[in-house]
Structures are given as structure tokens and as C-alpha cells.
Amino acid sequence: MADKSVKKVVLAYSGGLDTSIILKWLQTEYGAEVITFTADLGQGEEIEPARAKALAAGVKPENIFIEDVREEFVRDFVFPMFRANTVYEGQYLLGTSIARPLIAKKQIEIARKMGADAVSHGATGKGNDQVRFELGYYGLEPDITVIAPWREWDFKSREALLDFAEKHQIQITKDKRGEAPFSVDANLLHSSSEGKVLEDPAVEAPEFVHMRTIAPEDAPDQPTVITIDFEKGDPVAIDGVAMSPATLLTKLNELGRDNGVGRLDLVENRFVGMKSRGVYETPGGTILLAAHRGIESITLDRGAMHLKDELMPKYAELVYNGFWFTPEREMLQAAIDYSQQKVAGQVRVKLYKGNVTVIGRSSPYSLYDQDLVTFEEGKVAYDHRDAGGFIKLNALRLRVLAKRDKRG
DSSP states (O other), X not given: OOOTTOOEEEEEOOSSHHHHHHHHHIIIIIOOEEEEEEEESSOSSOOTHHHHHHHHXXXXXXXXXXXXXXXHHIIIIIHHHHHTTOOBXXXXXXXXXXXXXXXXXXXXXXXXXXXXXEEEOOOOSSSSHHHHHHHHHHHHOTTOEEEOHHHHOOOOSHHHHHHHHHHTTOOOOXXXXXXXXXXXXXXXXXXXXXXXXXXXXXXXXXGGGOOSSOOGGGSOSSOEEEEEEEETTEEEEETTEEOOHHHHHHHHHHHHHHTTOOEEEEEEEOTTSOEEEEEEEOHHHHHHHHHHHHHHHHHSOHHHHHHHHHHXXXXXXXXXXXXXXXXXXXXXXXXHHHHTTTOOEEEXXXXXXXXXXXXXXXXXXXXXXXXXXXXXXXXXXXXXXXXXXXXXXXXXXXXXXXXHHHHO
């Protein structure tokens, strides 16, 4: 049942068919004034046509917001996440998850500016994104009204949605009338493909699904070697050329694409309780993760590094489940950021046919001491005999256990 008290609603609007239907549905079902927000997250598509589509749907020009948020996305969301070496369930680099809190944040900012009393999104009732959007909304504006059309409307099939679109003269591309082969979500960090031809996890994904990378077997026979400079845990330059966050990730994406880097075929556990199969491409992120771990290997103390690795799965789960604007994520972020103060220097990386290999690393803050690890006589005083006492102390409890078991 539509809440007729809603007067203005800010819709996360891509300009695609689904959100165009939602826009019209909000106008007809709620009688609300719709404000659209379209974010350029580096998805690789023109977003300006969304303005014309919104105007055609009766949205006032002053109610159409289109914003290039690529720099903010990488600087304030992607890079902080990569400082933690964040990977969900051992493989997924969270490309979709990390974009949702930024979109939610922008919608709330617009709602405050325009005096809107509701926000809306196009996420379905089966997926994770509905949770991520709405946790973001409520975390920033606790009394906001949230409209989730896929959980509210009476459309029982895709055909019913298309009939609604035709009735209201919403443009439908020809392929939308047929079976879409799979759904795609993309931003500067990754592309995500799910559904239809990908629903059977036993069947290999067709090559045409991949849009961000060439096949590793088609990549050049000669490796590509690059250097990445880091400051406080964030990449700042490639091959000595300083770049902004979004520009740097774009360059890494190009390098990864050309070398077949960053493909992932994954069956994951959704927060809502079901398993789903997705094909992800994260070329630049895959390179960045390897390089970041490379620079940390010489600049982080063992205790700090191991603690970070213990905290990371919790951090990843928070991002995946949509708890970005929470005190626990901010607490973890503070600890992670503190660990990155001296994570600076240069990493040399080799890209070859889908593989990323760290082949060199250097830092003015390096903890690697060649005199300590050399097999030759080093300059640093290290008495090999000290190791005997160290081992016996650590073995004490094992010896006590063994003696007890031997008596038994």
C-alpha cells in the first residue's frame, strides 16, 4: 500500500528500463514528485542520456541530479577498503558492495537539500543491494521513508513490467522483449554479471560474458612490468607518474584488461541467505591487492600484519552486508589506517596471461634487514645459540603434554 503522505522521493536512477519503470510507478502509485540521482561511478556507459529520459518522464529539470563521483568513490571508499586487503569469502573484491554506500549517501544529501521525505532504489527483493542501500539510508537519516518498489508492487512477471512500460510509453529496446542473457552491474572497480546463462554453476561462463578483460590465453606472450608507488597504504603513482585515485585505478584497469587479469567465477553466500553465482572482473583491483600486500610485506611488523589479517574477514563481511556507516566499521578502519602510516615505497609487478606477480619491493621504512637473514656472517649480533632457549620455552607445554600422554 502506497504511503500517500510521501510528497517528494529521491530515486537512484540509471536511466535503464527498470528504474524508468520505477520512476513512472512512483509518479502513478504515490502521486509523488520524483527527484532523480544518477551517479557516474565509472561504469563505462554514457549517463547524460538519463537526463533526457527523466525529462521525458515529466521530471522537472531542477529535480535531475547527475554527478561524476569517480574520484570520491575511489578515494573515500575503494582505497580505504583496499588498505585492509579486503576479500569476501577468500576471493571476491567487493566491487558492487562498496559502491552502494556512496549512492545512498548522495541520495540522502539530495533529500536534505530538496526537502524530500523519501528515497527509493531499484534493487530486487532477493538480493543484497536492497539491504546495502537501506542500511545506508537509515544510518545517515534514521527517519527517512524508504520505498522499495520490487517489494511493494503487484507485477508478477517480467512481461507485466514490460506491459506497464508500453502503456506509459517508456522506451523498450528490442532485446528487452526477449530473454536477457544475464544482468550486469559495473563501476570503476569491477563488473558483475549474474543470472540467466550463468545460473547453473556447473556450466562454464560463455566468453561473451566478460567485458573488462581479454581471455588470459589471448594476452600477449611478453609480460608487462610496472611499478606502483604507495604513500600511507594508498597507490599514488604508476611507473613514476603521479595520478589521482580514479585516474590511477583507470590505468590499472587498462593494464589488467590487456593482460587478462582479474577474472573470477564465484558462488557466494548472500546476506539474505541464498547462494548465487556471479562472474566478476576486477582487473585494476586485482593488481592493486597484490601490490599492496607486497609493500606491506616489508613495512608492517609481523604482529600488525597478522592482526590485520585476522580483522580483515570481519571488515569484508561488514562491507558485503552493507554496514559501511556503522561504528564497528569505523573502529576497524581507524585501526587499519593507523597501521598504514609507514606503508610507503615502490612495488614492481609483473603481469602475464592472467597472473599478477610481485617481483620487487622497496621502502624507506623497510623492516627487512639483510644482515639478519643472510646465511653469511652478518653485522648484526645474532647468536644462533639463543634459538635453543627460545625453542625450549615454546616447547615446554608440548613436553608436559607428551609426558602426561606417555604415562597414560
